[in-house]
Amino acid sequence: MGQNFKLYSQYYDLLYRDKDYVAETAYLIGLLDKYHSKGNKIIELGSGTGKHANLLAEKGYQILGIEQSSEMVEIANQNKKEGVSFQIADITDFRSNISFDIAISLFHVISYLTTNENLIKTFKNVHQNLNRDGLFIFDVWHSAAVHFQIPEKRTKILRNQNIEVTRNANPVIYPELNVVEVNYDITVNDLKDGTIQSFKEQHPMRHFSRPEIELLAYATGFELIHNEEFLSQNIPTVETWGVCYILKKL
Numbered sequence: 001m002g003q004n005f006k007l008y009s010q011y012y013d014l015l016y017r018d019k020d021y022v023a024e025t026a027y028l029i030g031l032l033d034k035y036h037s038k039g040n041k042i043i044e045l046g047s048g049t050g051k052h053a054n055l056l057a058e059k060g061y062q063i064l065g066i067e068q069s070s071e072m073v074e075i076a077n078q079n080k081k082e083g084v085s086f087q088i089a090d091i092t093d094f095r096s097n098i099s100f101d102i103a104i105s106l107f108h109v110i111s112y113l114t115t116n117e118n119l120i121k122t123f124k125n126v127h128q129n130l131n132r133d134g135l136f137i138f139d140v141w142h143s144a145a146v147h148f149q150i151p152e153k154r155t156k157i158l159r160n161q162n163i164e165v166t167r168n169a170n171p172v173i174y175p176e177l178n179v180v181e182v183n184y185d186i187t188v189n190d191l192k193d194g195t196i197q198s199f200k201e202q203h204p205m206r207h208f209s210r211p212e213i214e215l216l217a218y219a220t221g222f223e224l225i226h227n228e229e230f231l232s233q234n235i236p237t238v239e240t241w242g243v244c245y246i247l248k249k250l
């Protein structure tokens, strides 16, 4: 896990350039309104290249992003808006002297926590850094979809004026662990000088059911107040890959 997002970080924004961060941020702000969130101080777990953080800052929020990949933070720092800061740390054991009104963790960051121990440590950390009644909002892989759809090999190719990136994803399923290990083979073709660079990354992803998150919330001082399909707000089904959970600190 320590090596995750090291080389991948350079191609992250290209691989996800079609991801609608503006719509996702509007969706998140809609949830904050709907569940009567108060205050504007946000802690973001796994802030990546800082896209959500910058958009939230434009809406008047102050954000501290916790991100373990120094390479991702380096990219995030290049475009940082006022009111945004990043800390290179592991979300399982970060420390902050500030208390926050809201905690968020978007695009399956919590699914990167594959052990119960790391999940409990992270939720307890969030609890410690949140004000009373603070919301914790995150999206994770959905067990029902993994069981019914079964992840398969996939290829994604994206190019800009300089490079073409081919990413082959080869999943290995561990049914007893609720984990899918996604093995990425990435080839980067430099379109200017014709050189080719290849590397591998392993992303073990945990998937969750609602009762599992409910239990985790209960064990760490939160109440699960709602879950829904991320962005569409639909009730999760076997077709739903990403489920958004809204927890409140008790």
Ligand SMILES: C[S@@+](CC[C@H](N)C(=O)[O-])C[C@H]1O[C@@H](n2cnc3c(N)ncnc32)[C@H](O)[C@@H]1O
Binding pocket: 004, 005, 045, 046, 047, 048, 049, 050, 051, 052, 066, 067, 068, 069, 072, 089, 090, 091, 092, 105, 106, 107, 108, 109, 112, 113
């Ligand atoms: C799929 S990316 C999502 C990034 C960003 N939230 C977004 O929506 O673009 C997952 C991010 O979580 C970070 N991450 C995963 N596990 C982490 C951990 N234990 N502590 C801190 N960051 C972590 C990775 O380094 C990566 O930047």
